[in-house]
Amino acid sequence: MTAIAATALDEKWRRRWSAILEPWIYLSPALLIIATVLIVPLIIGISYSFWKFTAFKSQFAGLDQYRTLLTDEVLHGALVNTAWWTVGSLFFQFFLGLGLALLLNKPFHGRKLVQALVFLPWAVPTFLTGLTWSWLFNPIVGPLPHVFFAIGLQSEPVTILAHPSTAMWGPIIANVWFGIPFFAITLLAARKSIPGELYEAAAIDGASAWQQFTKVTMPFLAPTIAITVMLRTVWIATFADLIYVMTAGGPAGSTNTIATYIYVSAFKALDKGYASAIAVLLLVLLIAYALIVIQMRRVLMKDF
Amino acid sequence: MVGQSKFRRTVNAMGLYGAILAYVAFALFPIYWTVKISVTPENLLYSEGIKLWPTHMTLKNYQTVLRASDFPRYFLNSMIVSIATALIVTAVASLAGYALSRFRFQGKAWVSLVLLLTQTFPLVMVIPPIFRIMGQLGLTDNLYGLIVIYTAFTIAFATFLMQSFFDGVPKDLEEAAMIDGCTRVMALRRIILPLTLPGMGATVAFVFTAAWSELLFALMLINSEDQKTFSVGLLTFIGKFAVDWGQMMAASVMALIPVCIFFAFLQRYLVTGLTAGAVKG
Numbered sequence: 001m002t003a004i005a006a007t008a009l010d011e012k013w014r015r016r017w018s019a020i021l022e023p024w025i026y027l028s029p030a031l032l033i034i035a036t037v038l039i040v041p042l043i044i045g046i047s048y049s050f051w052k053f054t055a056f057k058s059q060f061a062g063l064d065q066y067r068t069l070l071t072d073e074v075l076h077g078a079l080v081n082t083a084w085w086t087v088g089s090l091f092f093q094f095f096l097g098l099g100l101a102l103l104l105n106k107p108f109h110g111r112k113l114v115q116a117l118v119f120l121p122w123a124v125p126t127f128l129t130g131l132t133w134s135w136l137f138n139p140i141v142g143p144l145p146h147v148f149f150a151i152g153l154q155s156e157p158v159t160i161l162a163h164p165s166t167a168m169w170g171p172i173i174a175n176v177w178f179g180i181p182f183f184a185i186t187l188l189a190a191r192k193s194i195p196g197e198l199y200e201a202a203a204i205d206g207a208s209a210w211q212q213f214t215k216v217t218m219p220f221l222a223p224t225i226a227i228t229v230m231l232r233t234v235w236i237a238t239f240a241d242l243i244y245v246m247t248a249g250g251p252a253g254s255t256n257t258i259a260t261y262i263y264v265s266a267f268k269a270l271d272k273g274y275a276s277a278i279a280v281l282l283l284v285l286l287i288a289y290a291l292i293v294i295q296m297r298r299v300l301m302k303d304f
Numbered sequence: 305m306v307g308q309s310k311f312r313r314t315v316n317a318m319g320l321y322g323a324i325l326a327y328v329a330f331a332l333f334p335i336y337w338t339v340k341i342s343v344t345p346e347n348l349l350y351s352e353g354i355k356l357w358p359t360h361m362t363l364k365n366y367q368t369v370l371r372a373s374d375f376p377r378y379f380l381n382s383m384i385v386s387i388a389t390a391l392i393v394t395a396v397a398s399l400a401g402y403a404l405s406r407f408r409f410q411g412k413a414w415v416s417l418v419l420l421l422t423q424t425f426p427l428v429m430v431i432p433p434i435f436r437i438m439g440q441l442g443l444t445d446n447l448y449g450l451i452v453i454y455t456a457f458t459i460a461f462a463t464f465l466m467q468s469f470f471d472g473v474p475k476d477l478e479e480a481a482m483i484d485g486c487t488r489v490m491a492l493r494r495i496i497l498p499l500t501l502p503g504m505g506a507t508v509a510f511v512f513t514a515a516w517s518e519l520l521f522a523l524m525l526i527n528s529e530d531q532k533t534f535s536v537g538l539l540t541f542i543g544k545f546a547v548d549w550g551q552m553m554a555a556s557v558m559a560l561i562p563v564c565i566f567f568a569f570l571q572r573y574l575v576t577g578l579t580a581g582a583v584k585g
Contacts, residue, residue, distance in 0.1 A: 023406075118328055
């Protein structure tokens with residue numbers, strides 16, 4: 001009798017321990033890779049920001065490079081550009097993506113084919129996206145300047161990439177093209193998971209299409225929207241490839257974002273200490289943003 | 305009354321198809337333009353630059369790229385890196401996603417937060433340290449280094465994806481099997497795995513496309529000709545031969561083919577898989 005009780009107790013302990021350990025065993029490969037390839041380099045990267053690197057030696061600089069940040073005119077310009085680049089790209093990606101998701105949720109002929117086609121831009125390598133759009137904006141080999149000229153957006157058919165006032169729109173349009181599928185896929189999935197009965201009930205209560213959208217669709221989509229907008233904002237803000245390929249930050253620094261500025265500082269000017277200081281600034285801004293959105297999402301979720 | 309509603313339906317349908325057409329045109333036109341440039345003979349490249357289709361067509365660019373350049377090598381390298389990364393990430397992210405979906409444990413919220421925050425790391429900041437570490441491990445200038453880095457950068461999002469796919473499979477199914485005497489591993493293999501296979505397919509597609517198109521790391525880490533991936537290889541078209549656009553676009557079109565087929569095939573799993581899990585967000 002006691003033996004049985006003892007093994008039962010033993011079994012209970014074993015189970016408890018395995019219940020505590022089991023998830024960590026499954027998580028360990030992922031956490032190990034992230035720790036060694038991302039977190040350790042990140043910490044080393046942060047430490048670089050306190051050192052001044054020159055061609056032959058490195059010396060401790062303390063907070064000097066952070067002080068330089070405060071008076072760096074190029075950086076201030078890049079901050080403003082980053083805000084434009086991020087907000088502009090995100091705004092159009094999100095609303096066009098939401099529109100596409102709602103369209104693809106309606107039944108129509110050839111929907112499967114359309115869905116496969118409109119999601120294709122996501123599969124196009126960034127580098128190629130940048131090159132192709134540069135061509136489309138080029139008046140000699142691309143149609144867009146002539147279209148803009150014909151509809152009166154431009155007074156003559158020239159590339160928008162060459163003028164400081166319009167250059168940022170080039171990478172933004174390319175980025176919107178590339179980014180719509182991401183929002184469309186995630187929002188379509190979220191929209192499909194809303195039970196149909198809710199719409200039937202709303203229709204019986206006499207809700208208009210607009211009311212159904214604002215009172216049923218949007219509240220259900222809100223958690224997904226919060227998380228995807230957050231991830232996307234961060235991805236866009238740190239995304240240098242497109243701008244680098246299309247304008248390399250020019251003309252006259254008009255498309256220079258923090259991400260491209262870090263890249264240029266680190267690999268063109270070979271000042272990895274200063275590049276790291278700028279990167280730390282960006283990192284702090286993004287983490288603060290991410291935490292605010294997560295908190296907002298938590299509050300939103302509580303309402304339901 | 306009936307006539308009016310019929311009229312409204314027609315207008316609505318026209319609006320729907322118009323909007324769909326606009327989206328399809330916007331999505332496909334740049335790809336179409338790439339194809340067009342790739343088949344334009346060099347002497348017409350600028351003179352017929354803004355025509356929708358050149359008066360003569362040529363496949364010479366494709367022949368040159370396939371026979372006289374290192375492109376087949378780049379292509380193979382990209383294939384190796386992307387497939388290896390996709391398989392590793394999907395396996396690791398499935399485990400992690402399963403843990404986050406099925407267990408309640410202390411520190412779970414922290415794990416999610418850390419995963420999420422890794423997405424805020426500016427890539428350019430970790431490149432110099434990674435370059436140094438990789439150099440010490442002898443992983444610069446070869447494909448293993450790229451696989452390791454791409455794995456680390458895509459794992460967080462892949463884990464969230466897999467978590468939402470697992471969330472979509474009712475827990476009862478697994479518990480019933482375990483009551484019937486299955487171990488967790490058996491339940492996983494016989495019940496959960498078949499049901500989340502589409503989700504894994506979608507994760508493979510997502511990671512594959514991300515690895516296939518990455519440029520900056522590949523540019524930093526790879527120097528030797530025979531280790532270059534295709535995005536870095538494309539850049540050599542700019543450097544070496546004063547930009548041979550036709551050849552470059554031909555190479556691009558060929559690089560697009562596998563990834564587009566792959567993605568077109570798997571994107572619907574991405575939607576269906578996410579739909580099941582989206583309720584719990």
